[in-house]
Amino acid sequence: MKKWVAIFLSLVLAVCWLIPGGLAEGSEAAGDNETETAAPRGKVVVLATGGTIAGVGDPGKVTGYKPGTLTAEILLWGVPEIDEVADIEAIQVCNVNSDDMTAEIWLTLAETINRMADDPEVKGFVITHGTDTMEETAYFLNLTLKTDKPVVLTGAMRPSTALSADGPLNLYEAVCLAASEEAVGQGVLIVFSDRIYAARSMSKTSTYSVMAISAGEVGSIGIMRDGIVHLYESPSRKHTLASEFDVSGLDTLPKVSVLYFSVDADPGLLRYAAEHSDGLVIAGAGAGEFSLEWIDIINSLTIPVVISSRINDGIITKDNLLCKNTIAANTLSPQKAAILLRLALAKDPEISQDSLEELFLQY
Ligand code: GLU
Numbered sequence: 001m002k003k004w005v006a007i008f009l010s011l012v013l014a015v016c017w018l019i020p021g022g023l024a025e026g027s028e029a030a031g032d033n034e035t036e037t038a039a040p041r042g043k044v045v046v047l048a049t050g051g052t053i054a055g056v057g058d059p060g061k062v063t064g065y066k067p068g069t070l071t072a073e074i075l076l077w078g079v080p081e082i083d084e085v086a087d088i089e090a091i092q093v094c095n096v097n098s099d100d101m102t103a104e105i106w107l108t109l110a111e112t113i114n115r116m117a118d119d120p121e122v123k124g125f126v127i128t129h130g131t132d133t134m135e136e137t138a139y140f141l142n143l144t145l146k147t148d149k150p151v152v153l154t155g156a157m158r159p160s161t162a163l164s165a166d167g168p169l170n171l172y173e174a175v176c177l178a179a180s181e182e183a184v185g186q187g188v189l190i191v192f193s194d195r196i197y198a199a200r201s202m203s204k205t206s207t208y209s210v211m212a213i214s215a216g217e218v219g220s221i222g223i224m225r226d227g228i229v230h231l232y233e234s235p236s237r238k239h240t241l242a243s244e245f246d247v248s249g250l251d252t253l254p255k256v257s258v259l260y261f262s263v264d265a266d267p268g269l270l271r272y273a274a275e276h277s278d279g280l281v282i283a284g285a286g287a288g289e290f291s292l293e294w295i296d297i298i299n300s301l302t303i304p305v306v307i308s309s310r311i312n313d314g315i316i317t318k319d320n321l322l323c324k325n326t327i328a329a330n331t332l333s334p335q336k337a338a339i340l341l342r343l344a345l346a347k348d349p350e351i352s353q354d355s356l357e358e359l360f361l362q363y
Helices: 002-018 022-031 034-038 072-077 080-084 103-116 134-144 167-178 267-275 292-299 334-347 353-362
Strands: 043-050 087-096 122-128 151-154 188-192 195-198 222-225 228-231 256-260 279-284 305-309 326-328
Touching (some): 043 072, 043 103, 043 167, 072 087, 072 167, 080 167, 087 103, 122 167, 134 188, 151 167, 167 188, 167 222, 167 228, 256 267, 267 279, 267 292, 279 334, 305 334, 326 353, 334 353
Parallel strands (some): 043 122, 122 151, 256 279, 279 305
Antiparallel strands (some): 195 222, 222 228
16 A cells, blocks of 8 residues: 555656656746747856855854865855746866966966857856955956856855855855846956946955955946846946957966055065066055166166055045156056056066057046
């Protein structure tokens, strides 16, 4: 008798799973029209690179953890709500503290996204990343990806084992944004604590807060609420399909060093960096200024020198420059100016000062 009950139950289960969506979903969807049920969901590719979002530490604690520990699959498993948004393909690109990010990993990310973006099934991409250098990876990809499909970076300030870990909601919102029509053609975006940022203007501005990401005077360009995208602005500087930078076939980038000026800053550091780099970026004081000693050395250099500021907000233009052979970073932070200079030198190692000036006005 038991055997017949088991066979009967197996048949019922089999029939339920053969009906698309299974028994539970089937009954919920009973009122839906056919077009909605049959609509293709599309795929979001999640590229995991590590960071605090994949960090593990002492239960409840927010410090002293190891970033880049959990895999992409485990991160996704922790947010089952994502299943309702899109089909997911998870790729573990690396699993590092983002202070160990490299140009080689950037090139792998660019190559992977550029290749997979041709797949019509793929709607968008999410990159999980440590917050320390997220702004650099985002800006690099913003200048080198050849797609208008959404590419969204996210991370966390609290490890997965902390009380009120912020990673799961950030990951959910990133997938929703990457699957959205609103994010198409906006360049590389960042979603963090419900806010949407454009790659060029976003930076990390707090060492501890869950609101650690901001965009200074430019501000965020949108807001996420319960998975819904509310976008208000579009980035106006050149990016992705309009960008002239093509990194296909490259396996590394030219070396650009960033020098931070402070009172009595050792001119020897500047000389050393100039001898061992293809270009320099100076994080000057105020509107990109530095001492008379530094002016003398910089005046004598023949490699490109871009002048940025150690201050977060503000602009540096040609009229601010202390040395005629330098290029103004405009509003780019020193670390982002270094990326644009590396790409410019990769395209043309002999690039002229005029052409560099033009690039820093366009990107
Ligand atoms: N240093 C770590 C990283 O960038 C922690 C910062 C974070 O992920 O929030 O990977």
